[in-house]
Amino acid sequence: MSAATATVTADARIPLRGHLRHTGALVRRNLLWIRQDPESMFDAILFPVIFTLLFVYVFGGSIGQSLGGGQEAYVQYVVPGLMAMMGMNMAQGVGTGFNTDFNSGVMDRFRSLPIGRGSVLFAKIAVEVLRMLFATVILMIVGVLVGFDITNWAGLLASVGLSAVFGSALMWVFLTLGVIMKSAQSVQAMGFLVLMPLQFGSSIFAPTQSMPGWLQAFTDYNPLSALADSARGLMVGGPVAHDLWLTLGWSAAITAVMAPVAIHKFRTKN
DSSP: OOHHHHHHHHHHHSOHHHHHHHHHHHHHHHHHHHHHOGGGGHHHHHHHHHHHHHHHHHHHHHHHHHTTSSHHHHHHHHHHHHHHHHHHHHHHHHHHHHHHHHHHTHHHHHHHSSSOHHHHHHHHHHHHHHHHHHHHHHHHHHHHHTTOOOOOHHHHHHHHHHHHHHHHHHHHHHHHHHHHSSSHHHHHHHHHHHHHHHHHTSSSSSOSTTSOHHHHHHHHHOHHHHHHHHHHHHHHOSOOHHHHHHHHHHHHHHHHHHHHHHHHHHHHOO
């Protein structure tokens, strides 16, 4: 029997309660590691602050005029869009961190223990979702300070949940990259090449009506546009249903395809 087959067989013998217990223990381990290394939270703290101030005060006046207002109108537009970015940027971080754990030997130790291999990945995602929620709180605090008006708390909470669902789906993609790429720098570079077109070819930062026709066609199928527009509709008003279901559909499809791939690659990596 090969090592990969033996690993899959061992995983199958672990009951669901065991997988949940292992996941909980690994979540606690990862949180304790963050406590030991608070610098690992700098991205979750600084990213929402820097991006909010940058886009509001550099682009807010000009883009706000196209929205029929000024900087105040742009704040209402861009803050929900930045929330859509939160899960995506945290997802890239989980890939680089996972690759670093492999290269440092941490994952070899985990795979030598009698624990469910999927539990390691689920624990990573759970901790990153918690970091994403922390970053979202920072984003909303900064957003309120620069003039964002929270008028629908239920919509705000729904937007946070939707961003967490989509972000956790993207994390499976980057966990896969973290396993198959040779270095954390390679994962980061691949993430940059994928995420930059998705970010700026979307409705996160600016309305898409003034974009060229071919780019508008791309934004129509860009899941980040659907997430940003649904968050915008939930938080400040506007159409929600179509973009909401589109975001959930993308999240389900990405998870269904990439979660088995990530778990298989993790189990069989030499």
